[in-house]
Amino acid sequence: MNAAPADQIRLLDVQALDTRLTQLAYKRNNLPEHEEIQRLDADLAQLRDLLVAAQTEESDTAREQTKAEQDVDQVRQRATRDQKRLDSGAVTNPKDLESLQSEIVSLAKRQGDLEDVVLEVMERRESVQERAAELTERVESVGARVQDAMGRRDAAVAEIDAEITRAGAERDTIAAVVPDDLLKLYDKIRAREGGVGAAKLYQRRCEGCRLELNITEVNDVRAAAPDEVLRCENCRRILVRTPESGL
Structure with a gap:
């Protein structure tokens, strides 16, 4: 030739x-921001999973607290009714009176036990709420870092693409006369x-x-x-x- x-x-x-x-x-495909975003996305996905788990646990604990408080309220109401009956003097039969007094003592113990359950549930719920709040902050922080990295990546890609366009046009111009x-x-x-x-x-x-x-x-x-x-x-x-x- x-x-x-x-x-x-x-x-x-x-x-x-x-x-x-x-x-x-090659530079466009291997920008450090690509790896950074991939790593942050993985961290963000894991944090979101943990946050959903914490929020679910908080919701479950809230229902558990509500149920425990309702149990305490039911026992308290029954004890109040019994105490009123006792104070009213309406119960005169010694056996019935003894039974009523025994029930009031039993209800007081039951109420105390249930109140302890409520406190335990409240402590667990508070702990879960704190964990959920911390995870929410971390999700927001990592999300902001993802957005920052994506902005830097997009700017770098735009700059490289502009250079690719210029070099490609110059290449086409020269190749046209070969x-x-x-x-x-x-x-x-x-x-x-x-x-x-x-x-x-x-x-x-x-x-x-x-x-x-x-x-x-x-x-x-x-x-x-x-x-x-x-x-x-x-x-x-x-x-x-x-x-x-x-x-």
């Missing part, structure tokens, strides 16, 4: 821009060789594989016509000659 030396040198410009575009794409057959060969090699399809011959060394040409290869390059498209014998990339080739 033959191509004007100027077109071959333009191919190096296309290669430089393709390399830059690859670097930008002969189609040369560009197709370059693209084919670049796809096969890790993104590098053309390399400069610099001081008798291929900048693609970084290997120096032997004397036979140097003589072959010297003997080649200026418009002949050369290939590196080692990496098979397009080898572009410049004034810095050391020939």
Whole structure:
């Protein structure tokens, strides 16, 4: 294949821009904010699960407290009624009177036991409420950190995308004047060789594989016509000659 030396040198410009575009794409996909957001999202999900569990426990404890308080109230009301009957003198039968007095004592003990239950439930509920409040603060704090990281990520992505757009436009402009057959060969090699399809011959060394040409290869390059498209014998990339080739 033959191509004007100027077109071959333009191919190096296309290669430089393709390399830059690859670097930008890698940078975009590997921003530290991506990992930060992923880590914070995992923390946030765990905190939210803990908060839901705490809120559920608080709700259950609230119902338990209400039930315990109702039990205390029922015992208190019954004890009050019994005490009124006793104080009224309406009960005169000694056996009934003894039974009533015994029930009042039993209800007093029962009320005391139930009040202890209410206090225990209230303490547990207060502890759960404190835990839920702490978890709520942590959820809000981590959520704010997620939003901050997302803002920084979006700003970085926008900046990179703008640079990708500029480099892509410049690449298209230069590639448009490179002969189609040369560009197709370059693209084919670049796809096969890790993104590098053309390399400069610099001081008798291929900048693609970084290997120096032997004397036979140097003589072959010297003997080649200026418009002949050369290939590196080692990496098979397009080898572009410049004034810095050391020939």
